[in-house]
Amino acid sequence: MGISAAPSSVDPHFNQGTSTQTLTYNIFETLTDRRPDSSLAPGLALSWRPAGDAVWEFKLRPDVRFSDGRPFTADDVAFTIGRVPNVPNATASFAGQVRSITRVEVVDPLTLLLHTDGPAPNLPIDLSVVAIISRHAGEGATTDDYNALRAAIGTGPFILRSYTPGNSAELERNENWWGPRPDWDRVSFRYLPNAGARSAALLSGGVDLIDLPSVNDLPRLRTSPGFTVTSSQGLRLVYLAPNQSAEVAPGVTDNDGKPLAANPMRDKRVRQALSLAINRASLAERVMQGTAEPAGQFLPRGLYSHDPSIPVPAQDPDAAKRLLAAAGYPDGFRMTLNVASNARPTDPVAAQAIAQMWTRIGVQTTVELMPLSAYGPRSARMEFPVSLWGWASPGHAGHPLVNVVASYDRSKLTGSFNRSGYSNPALDALIARAMATLDDGAREALMNQATSTAMDDVAIIPLYHLTNYWATRRGITYEATTYDYTRAVLARRDR
Known part of the structure; x- marks a missing residue:
């Protein structure tokens, strides 16, 4: 594999x-x-x-x-x-x-x-x-x-x-x-982090199965009689985590390169501006080449605790510029967008596209790549102004609510993957109430309310839900799953 x-x-x-x-x-x-x-x-x-x-x-x-x-x-x-x-x-x-x-x-x-x-x-x-x-x-x-x-x-x-x-x-x-x-x-x-090398290994017979085939190679793999591609709607949300913890944001300066006195990510209007600058449809269709769906919340459509009333934010650069001006940044600022180079092969490409979209509204953005082994601990220590992550729920919105946007609290075991430093006591109480509600319908309504609060507050900036892909050589089939990890028992010889 x-x-x-x-x-x-x-x-x-x-x-x-x-x-x-x-x-x-x-x-x-x-x-x-x-x-x-x-x-x-x-x-x-x-x-x-x-x-x-x-x-x-x-x-x-x-x-x-x-x-x-x-x-x-x-x-x-x-x-x-x-x-x-x-x-x-x-x-x-x-x-x-x-x-x-x-x-x-x-x-x-x-x-x-x-x-x-x-x-x-x-x-x-x-x-x-x-x-x-x-x-x-x-x-x-x-x-x-x-x-x-x-x-x-x-x-x-x-x-x-x-x-x-x-x-x-x-x-x-x-x-x-x-x-x-x-x-x-x-x-x-x-372990083959380069997508092209992974596809080449499959095409040459060096491996029998690959995960995350290169989007550029999917058309060839789909039409070749020697290979099979399987796919499934995935549960992983790729999102941005703006650092709302640091009083002075690391990696953010004015246009002359001088550190800002305050962290702009703490201002909801700045977070809204960054979100409105992004063309999610373009990311999904062009950058991801149709292997993702634009997202405005934790879960994709059709799943329990997906809230159909929460829209995918539409791109609006003019509104984004007005929000930046209202927040005190009429000329924008400079910052880095930090991304793991080897978590998902599409992350660096998506980050470059997002950086261009932000630059167009006056937030001059430079992408900085580093290995996941260094990126993960540094992101946990809130050393970046914005980081890019993915999170997959096992089937309900409470999972990311508890882990991704709830306040980090070691005693309550909440916020274990809160990489934005976001904290809202009222939301924490709502999440706790939702997680303790036995009735499925009432619990779903509370989770929807909590999700709406987190999205309105731009606790994170959702981008897209990934579609999961695997490719195999002739003679082997793989049963595609909504979860994106690979299990060898799901790879079988053709009978």
Whole structure:
């Protein structure tokens, strides 16, 4: 498999980015699983039910073993949930997914009760992204122990045999896996961040499958009898995070190069101007060549908690200039737009297009690229005026509301991926109320209200939702999914 981005770690709780999930979800499993359409299915848990307003009961799958032969039990789930919020230096923590859990009660080896701080109707969905690790391998283990494979013991369909950061990973079929036997004895990951090189590897036979094929190569791959392209509407929103935390914005100056006295991103009118300067349809149709849909909120159309009343912002450069003038910047200013060079191959190209759109309204913008390994920690430390990110929900708007725009609060485990420093106590209260509402319709209405508040406030600047693509050589099919990580069990020999 030719994979577009290398993982941040083998530690499944270190970073919930696509590149890391593509590796770890082949090795580790979750309590609830996600079908290709993102609907819930049994995973390590066979069933789950509310056992009260503030408790969920999970019944675990019997006869599951870790890859080292040790049995999987409810105690491993308890250990996992305790570890998730406490991984040092995690660059995209899963803490928000377990934030409502106050206590794990192990009833017996195959039964556990998850006690919550109130109603938590989304908990089974949120747990579909939390990989379960073993207590016997994980107790006292660090992220380095996972990267060195000492603690990389999972229950999944494959066993990780070697890992070379930034280069490759070698997996072997787990013959004791409880699920259907995968088609592959071995799976080799080759990390190929250059889209052209990835397509070339597939065309030459160097790899059998690639994710994120180059948009320039899609027409050829679609029409060639030797290859198959599969696709699905994705759940990942690509967005901009304007830094509203710093009093003086790093990387922002007046037109003479002198630092500004105040951070312009703290002014809602400036954020609105930056949003109105962007032609999202052009980004989706031209830059992304039809592989994305313009977005004005967290979720794409047709999904639960998508709000049809929230429009995709239309480009209006004249209105943007008026807003800048009203905010005290009639002549604009200069700044950098920081982007990871190797997260998604289209990010640098989209950033250049956005920089040109901003320059046209007087915000002279220079794009600065850097490797994701440096970009992620610096963005978390709010060292950029604006950063570009992607976030995928497992199926409801509460997930990004809690993690992306809620105020960062270590004690409440909110805002774990808040890269804008945005904070609105009224919105925080609304999000908390939504997440504790049991009725599906009432919860959706509250999530829509919270989403509308965040978008009106320009907490982030949504750009587009990605379409997911995979390409395979003849003889292999891949089942496209709404989630954008790649699972080797979904690649099958043609029968």
